[in-house]
Amino acid sequence: MSEVKFARVAVPVPLFGLFDYSLEKHQQSVSPGCRVEVSFGRKSLTGLVMETSQTSQLPANKIKAIDRVIDETPVLPGAQLKLLQWAADYYHHPIGEVLFTALPNLLKQGQSTQVRGEIIWQLTETGRLLDPSELKRAVKQSGLLKLLQQMNGIISAEHLNAVIENWRPAMQGLEAKQLVISKEGPCLDIRSTEAIPAPPLNDEQLQAVTDVSASLGQFKPFLLQGITGSGKTEVYLALVEKIIKQGEQVLVLVPEISLTPQLIQRFKQRLGVPVAALHSGLNDRQRLCAWTLASENKVQVVIGTRSALFTPLPNLKLIIIDEEHDNSLKQQEGFRYHARDLALVLARNTDIPVLLGSATPSLETLNNALKQQYHYLKLTRRASNAKPPKIELLNICNRPVEHGISDILLSRIKQHLEQQGQVLLFLNRRGYAPLLMCHDCGWTTECPRCDAHMTLHHHNKRLQCHHCGHERQAPSVCPECGHEELFSPGAGTERIEQALTECLPDVSISRIDRDTTRRKGELNDKLAKAHSGESQILIGTQMLAKGHDFPNVTLVGILNTDQGLFSADFRGTEHMAQLIIQVAGRAGRAEKPGEVLIQTHHPDHPLLQTLLHQGYEGFAEAALAERKMARFPPYAHLVVLRTEASRKEACMAFLNEARTRLQPLSSAAVEAYGPLPAPMEKRAGRYRAQLILQSEQRKDLHQLLRQWIPGLGKQKTANRVRWSLDIDPQDMY
Ligand code: ADP
Numbered sequence: 001m002s003e004v005k006f007a008r009v010a011v012p013v014p015l016f017g018l019f020d021y022s023l024e025k026h027q028q029s030v031s032p033g034c035r036v037e038v039s040f041g042r043k044s045l046t047g048l049v050m051e052t053s054q055t056s057q058l059p060a061n062k063i064k065a066i067d068r069v070i071d072e073t074p075v076l077p078g079a080q081l082k083l084l085q086w087a088a089d090y091y092h093h094p095i096g097e098v099l100f101t102a103l104p105n106l107l108k109q110g111q112s113t114q115v116r117g118e119i120i121w122q123l124t125e126t127g128r129l130l131d132p133s134e135l136k137r138a139v140k141q142s143g144l145l146k147l148l149q150q151m152n153g154i155i156s157a158e159h160l161n162a163v164i165e166n167w168r169p170a171m172q173g174l175e176a177k178q179l180v181i182s183k184e185g186p187c188l189d190i191r192s193t194e195a196i197p198a199p200p201l202n203d204e205q206l207q208a209v210t211d212v213s214a215s216l217g218q219f220k221p222f223l224l225q226g227i228t229g230s231g232k233t234e235v236y237l238a239l240v241e242k243i244i245k246q247g248e249q250v251l252v253l254v255p256e257i258s259l260t261p262q263l264i265q266r267f268k269q270r271l272g273v274p275v276a277a278l279h280s281g282l283n284d285r286q287r288l289c290a291w292t293l294a295s296e297n298k299v300q301v302v303i304g305t306r307s308a309l310f311t312p313l314p315n316l317k318l319i320i321i322d323e324e325h326d327n328s329l330k331q332q333e334g335f336r337y338h339a340r341d342l343a344l345v346l347a348r349n350t351d352i353p354v355l356l357g358s359a360t361p362s363l364e365t366l367n368n369a370l371k372q373q374y375h376y377l378k379l380t381r382r383a384s385n386a387k388p389p390k391i392e393l394l395n396i397c398n399r400p401v402e403h404g405i406s407d408i409l410l411s412r413i414k415q416h417l418e419q420q421g422q423v424l425l426f427l428n429r430r431g432y433a434p435l436l437m438c439h440d441c442g443w444t445t446e447c448p449r450c451d452a453h454m455t456l457h458h459h460n461k462r463l464q465c466h467h468c469g470h471e472r473q474a475p476s477v478c479p480e481c482g483h484e485e486l487f488s489p490g491a492g493t494e495r496i497e498q499a500l501t502e503c504l505p506d507v508s509i510s511r512i513d514r515d516t517t518r519r520k521g522e523l524n525d526k527l528a529k530a531h532s533g534e535s536q537i538l539i540g541t542q543m544l545a546k547g548h549d550f551p552n553v554t555l556v557g558i559l560n561t562d563q564g565l566f567s568a569d570f571r572g573t574e575h576m577a578q579l580i581i582q583v584a585g586r587a588g589r590a591e592k593p594g595e596v597l598i599q600t601h602h603p604d605h606p607l608l609q610t611l612l613h614q615g616y617e618g619f620a621e622a623a624l625a626e627r628k629m630a631r632f633p634p635y636a637h638l639v640v641l642r643t644e645a646s647r648k649e650a651c652m653a654f655l656n657e658a659r660t661r662l663q664p665l666s667s668a669a670v671e672a673y674g675p676l677p678a679p680m681e682k683r684a685g686r687y688r689a690q691l692i693l694q695s696e697q698r699k700d701l702h703q704l705l706r707q708w709i710p711g712l713g714k715q716k717t718a719n720r721v722r723w724s725l726d727i728d729p730q731d732m733y
Pocket residue numbers: 199200201202205226227228229230231232233234235383384
């Protein structure tokens with residue numbers, strides 16, 4: 001065998017292609033997937049070896065030597081490299097950036113894969129026995145001691161950060177009194193516990209478990225469709241249990257895990273084995289720790305958001321994607337990938353099944369299931385004998401609506417409260433009102449930087465743009481005409497809360513949105529009170545729509561449906577339907593039957609009618625037929641070239657040049673639309689425009705892209721705009 005002399009290295013720069021470096025004799029055992037330190041331009045960068053070779057195309061005097069080989073064994077094993085290479089090709093994104101999106105931060109920075117444990121605090125014997133009330137003069141210390149005693153005597157800084165603000169001085173106090181000691185703990189809480197036994201599965205659940213089990217060891221996608229509460233999670237758990245018994249690994253992808261701590265808790269409790277939860281709340285060290293433990297098969301269950309897909313799992317036997325329709329599976333900036341779609345690629349490459357679960361599958365997935373490309377599994381009943389909720393449209397045309405709540409809805413809220421029910425009100429809009437307006441001249445609170453109104457926030461009397469963050473004091477008289485009567489049409493969660501507090505003073509009301517859960521621990525507190533039933537009315541945004549299980553909720557009110565009925569985005573109605581079904585699923589999960597009221601001015605709207613009478617599947621069938629007519633996904637494939645610049649003309653010039661370059665390359669199979677202004681043309685002070693490509697065959701589209709994209713950066717109009725490509729866009733914003 002002749003000597004390996006060169007390494008092709010991916011570096012984290014926005015350039016396509018790999019870069020050749022020469023290897024010294026002692027470096028020649030380096031294998032693909034290992035990190036190296038190289039000089040690039042005038043910088044020293046961490047790169048990743050993709051290939052080694054005996055030859056290089058470059059002239060010898062142009063080739064630099066590798067400065068240092070960092071890893072002896074690959075940080076990205078073959079399966080991951082192959083997946084990421086595929087992704088770089090498919091999303092037409094520079095491989096270096098793709099690889100470095102996948103790696104934990106500390107590995108990007110060239111640090112060792114060995115991780116140190118974090119500092120934990122442990123109760124001493126005295127601390128264990130001391131009654132916290134004896135520390136009554138040090139309230140914070142007393143609270144900490146109590147918490148530690150509840151937590152089995154051990155707590156980490158991370159956990160403390162999440163639940164208590166400024167806890168360190170109190171902890172130092174406890175340490176000084178020798179009630180606690182600090183020491184280095186494991187890098188992740190991976191204690192095993194006793195497993196809680198599973199309920200016996202019903203026929204449909206068993207069928208699902210049997211079918212997926214029978215496919216272990218081969219590539220096969222499954223769609224598990226079941227309404228909220230139908231027992232999908234129990235199906236996942238049964239499968240995971242089976243796989244970990246055989247010493248193998250499972251990956252579970254979920255949307256926005258930080259909002260669903262209960263799910264992780266449920267997995268831990270039911271399985272009794274360590275579960276690595278990868279979410280945005282982890283610090284760099286914990287993330288690396290989870291990565292390392294998973295890649296060494298020391299944890300068998302990894303639950304995480306989209307980027308968890310890139311964790312090396314040598315014994316991976318199944319991928320589960322919960323809420324597969326959720327938009328957060330798609331990364332919307334930088335390397336724009338869809339974790340669901342890439343999960344299928346990984347599964348195909350490694351011969352394992354994928355289980356996609358949802359109450360409201362995306363139309364893409366549903367179409368695949370209907371075409372029998374995916375095996376279609378259904379759970380049609382609620383598992384725990386709970387009846388499905390009754391959905392009703394509340395026609396509010398010509399009815400009194402005060403602060404966003406109609407008289408009929410208010411009376412139904414009172415009814416449910418009288419019967420000890422809990423009420424959940426869903427409203428897709430935070431703040432007090434979406435704008436402020438002059439009664440005399442019609443002046444409105446337009447954002448100076450966006451094509452949007454600034455939202456009124458009542459508690460601090462401020463106007464805030466929810467698109468760019470621009471803020472100012474709310475005026476008390478019209479800045480245009482000086483008129484003193486300003487009014488605020490429409491309602492957000494803050495207004496609903498205020499109105500209900502006024503008319504139901506004895507009821508405990510809890511608002512859960514980004515504004516009320518900014519501080520540490522607030523969300524968990526509010527969720528706990530929601531679960532226990534202590535909060536009688538819950539008012540919330542999307543934060544409440546997903547994943548939570550509030551067993552006492554008997555009435556769900558959906559307040560501003562109408563907004564979503566007339567969306568400019570072709571996926572608007574799909575998202576609206578999904579949201580309604582998801583929110584509705586929060587009602588009546590336990591013994592008490594649930595009721596869902598949808599407040600609307602358009603009770604005859606076909607979307608609402610179909611959803612009401614034929615359910616999500618009926619809606620989906622109609623929506624798919626529309627997509628087919630309009631040649632939208634899943635019947636055609638889209639690519640968006642987006643631009644933004646401080647001048648509109650710069651965007652247009654760039655897109656026009658791009659379009660002109662397209663003409664000689666283009667075949668009849670690909671159509672181009674635009675350049676067109678983006679639906680929100682101005683945002684954060686910059687103009688935005690886009691060019692859309694559409695084709696029925698992916699192959700035609702990608703063939704064209706391969707010839708077209710490399711020239712985009714070289715266009716003479718390119719330096720005046722920021723541009724980006726979005727393959728299979730989810731939002732046409
Ligand atoms: P989903 O994930 O579809 O929303 P879950 O798996 O969370 O549904 O199940 C809803 C509730 O029903 C949970 O409280 C769960 O413990 C319970 N449950 C699920 N399957 C069964 C079963 N076979 N027997 C009894 N209870 C079940």
